Amino acid sequence: MAKAAGVSRGTASNVFSRPEIVREEVRERVHAVAKELGYGGPSITGRLLRAGKVNAVGVAAIEPLSYFFEDLWARQLMAEISNICDDRGAGVALVSARNDERSARNIGSALVDGFILLCVEGGERLVDITRQRQLPYVALAIGADDQSVPAIGVDNLSGMRRGRAYAGAGASPLCDPVDHAARRSRRKG
Numbered sequence: 001m002a003k004a005a006g007v008s009r010g011t012a013s014n015v016f017s018r019p020e021i022v023r024e025e026v027r028e029r030v031h032a033v034a035k036e037l038g039y040g041g042p043s044i045t046g047r048l049l050r051a052g053k054v055n056a057v058g059v060a061a062i063e064p065l066s067y068f069f070e071d072l073w074a075r076q077l078m079a080e081i082s083n084i085c086d087d088r089g090a091g092v093a094l095v096s097a098r099n100d101e102r103s104a105r106n107i108g109s110a111l112v113d114g115f116i117l118l119c120v121e122g123g124e125r126l127v128d129i130t131r132q133r134q135l136p137y138v139a140l141a142i143g144a145d146d147q148s149v150p151a152i153g154v155d156n157l158s159g160m161r162r163g164r165a166y167a168g169a170g171a172s173p174l175c176d177p178v179d180h181a182a183r184r185s186r187r188k189g
Contacts, residue, residue, distance in 0.1 A: 005033040016041045056091035058112035062126055065096050097126050104129050
């Protein structure tokens with residue numbers, strides 16, 4: 001397109017990205033040639049690929065996307081992630097990894113610079129898929145003992161048991177240990 005307009009690639013690029021630095025008659029000529037050739041301007045995808053950074057973090061879970069809005073913990077987590085991203089001028093992309101057939105495609109095609117993986121259930125599979133992207137990631141709440149996985153987690157059952165022991169025999173029901181995986185399987189079955 002630049003060649004057809006009789007300008008350098010840099011000038012053609014500036015017509016679309018920084019038009020104020022290009023003379024009006026050159027801008028008009030480049031736009032006319034672009035219109036003739038059916039060129040609507042630079043692709044945002046190409047720009048992102050060239051830059052090597054999209055300024056967004058992906059948050060993925062094996063759960064349905066509605067989980068991010070329905071589950072209290074997930075909503076609070078997303079609020080904090082959003083606040084941090086807002087402070088840094090970055091975006092957040094929710095990525096569904098619920099469906100086995102689509103999860104690799106969804107993780108593989110997400111326009112993000114890295115991932116936060118919610119690994120409450122099925123975390124190992126989610127980590128394996130994400131590793132293939134070769135982007136930074138951290139797994140939250142993963143129950144695996146794989147030391148090669150960058151993870152943040154809490155041993156909920158041990159923590160609750162210690163809290164109950166600390167509170168004594170008359171501990172409130174709020175200190176009862178909860179096995180979330182067992183609770184989910186009861187709900188499903």
